[in-house]
Amino acid sequence: MAQLPEQESLHCVKVLRMREGERLTVTDGQGFFYDCTLVESHHKHCTLVIDNSIAVNKREFQLHIAFGPTKQMERNEWFVEKAVEIGIDGFTPLLSSFSERRELKRERLEKIAVAAMKQSQQAFLPQIEEMVRFTDCVTRPFEGRKFIAHCHNLPKKQLAQLYNKGENALILVGPEGDFSEEEVALALANGFEPVSLGDTRLRTETACLVATHTIHVINNQ
Numbered sequence: 001m002a003q004l005p006e007q008e009s010l011h012c013v014k015v016l017r018m019r020e021g022e023r024l025t026v027t028d029g030q031g032f033f034y035d036c037t038l039v040e041s042h043h044k045h046c047t048l049v050i051d052n053s054i055a056v057n058k059r060e061f062q063l064h065i066a067f068g069p070t071k072q073m074e075r076n077e078w079f080v081e082k083a084v085e086i087g088i089d090g091f092t093p094l095l096s097s098f099s100e101r102r103e104l105k106r107e108r109l110e111k112i113a114v115a116a117m118k119q120s121q122q123a124f125l126p127q128i129e130e131m132v133r134f135t136d137c138v139t140r141p142f143e144g145r146k147f148i149a150h151c152h153n154l155p156k157k158q159l160a161q162l163y164n165k166g167e168n169a170l171i172l173v174g175p176e177g178d179f180s181e182e183e184v185a186l187a188l189a190n191g192f193e194p195v196s197l198g199d200t201r202l203r204t205e206t207a208c209l210v211a212t213h214t215i216h217v218i219n220n221q
Helices: 006-015 073-086 106-119 134-139 181-189 204-219
Strands: 023-027 032-040 047-055 063-067 090-095 145-149 169-173 193-196
Touching: 023 047, 063 204, 073 090, 073 106, 073 204, 090 134, 134 181, 145 181, 145 204, 169 204, 181 193
Parallel strands: 063 090, 063 169, 145 169, 145 193
Antiparallel strands: 023 032, 032 047
């Protein structure tokens, strides 16, 4: 037996209008789909019998975006939703020198990520961290390539020119005011490679999505 959380139970009963004896497929967000039969239909606690489980293989690469959240929360939510639909493993909201938003409610973003995971029929729920200071983010270990996207007039190459198929990637994208030159220097000193995401200046959430899509395009070639 298994039980759906209250929010999912409400959706199952009130939105999908499922009744006892009907079959449905659920995921645990950790790589498994489950074919189930609904045995108790209740808006707070639907009970299921698991008939079959299917393990889903993880992608060959891992993608993590660390970004300076915008002042308008709906723009952060838009990025999280679209990135989950494309495919991403983790988000880190950054607190940097020119941050517009210095606090972030993770719960709202987690709900959006769950909805986007279900809509795009994926079995892995990306991790969304609490806000992290820039210095802490760039100095902690990461197994893979590390990139920082910035707009300063400093030497850098296109992300698509540097990234190689199959590599894990951590990409830093700054707030609307960009990273400071000191932050860029600190990132470079800790193994980050400076990159451009195109010839035009992008909003934070657009830059994040371009970076996400670029990694997927290279891996799908």
